[in-house]
């Protein structure tokens with residue numbers, strides 16, 4: 568379970584990205600986070616795995632006080648959270664298999680990872696997820712030879728190979744052809760349903776959020792302005808969330 572209590576983030580330049588956000592997310596949920604550009608969606612996700620340090624408030628994930636973690640404990644926690652970035656964040660000169668294997672690093676002492684000494688079991692797990700995202704024939708291809716959509720699928724396989732307790736995806740379709748959105752969200756949804764792993768995904772296209780999520784959180788100027796089921800997000804509520812921008816609707 569994720570419990571966020573009165574989370575506030577003020578960046579050093581004074582920008583208030585999150586204001587007093589409190590929310591509880593039960594295990595196994597598939598949550599879409601929506602809102603205009605600059606609303607705080609990315610900052611919220613990043614506070615959950617401490618890519619951003621909260622200014623105030625608490626973030627609890629399965630009983631761990633994430634905001635208080637330091638050093639080795641923080642690194643250990645991060646390994647249990649799969650994070651999927653808009654820009655993939657892969658090592659592009661390495662192969663698909665090598666990238667997905669890095670998802671297994673958290674299960675070994677650092678020296679084994681540095682030397683690339685993975686176990687048979689790691690290879691089996693990595694290959695399972697490479698197959699799952701439909702890239703079995705590209706296993707030994709360097710990532711820089713792949714299309715954007717394929718690269719994002721590698722990033723998803725890497726996150727799954729972590730066998731995480733939580734997957735956070737920050738606009739994973741934003742730099743891809745819109746037609747690929749269904750592929751990316753479909754993979755995350757399928758994984759969520761099969762493994763029961765909680766998935767939080769930032770989606771700026773409302774229609775996609777409605778189609779895939781069970782629950783929707785909406786941010787506006789750093790505040791959580793909606794928290795409810797897809798059915799509860801009526802057109803009137805959506806208009807309030809996107810006030811001033813019809814483009815998103």
Ligand SMILES: Nc1ncnc2c1ncn2[C@@H]1O[C@H](COP(=O)(O)OP(=O)(O)OP(=O)(O)O)[C@@H](O)[C@H]1O
Pocket residue numbers: 578579580582583584602603604605606607608609610611771
């Ligand atoms: N490192 C930073 N330093 C200062 N301000 C920041 C930093 N990162 C984000 N911000 C600001 O915090 C606010 C929230 O940004 P955030 O990226 O969380 O929004 P978002 O809803 O994810 O928007 P987008 O979809 O455009 O990424 C914005 O005003 C943004 O400019």
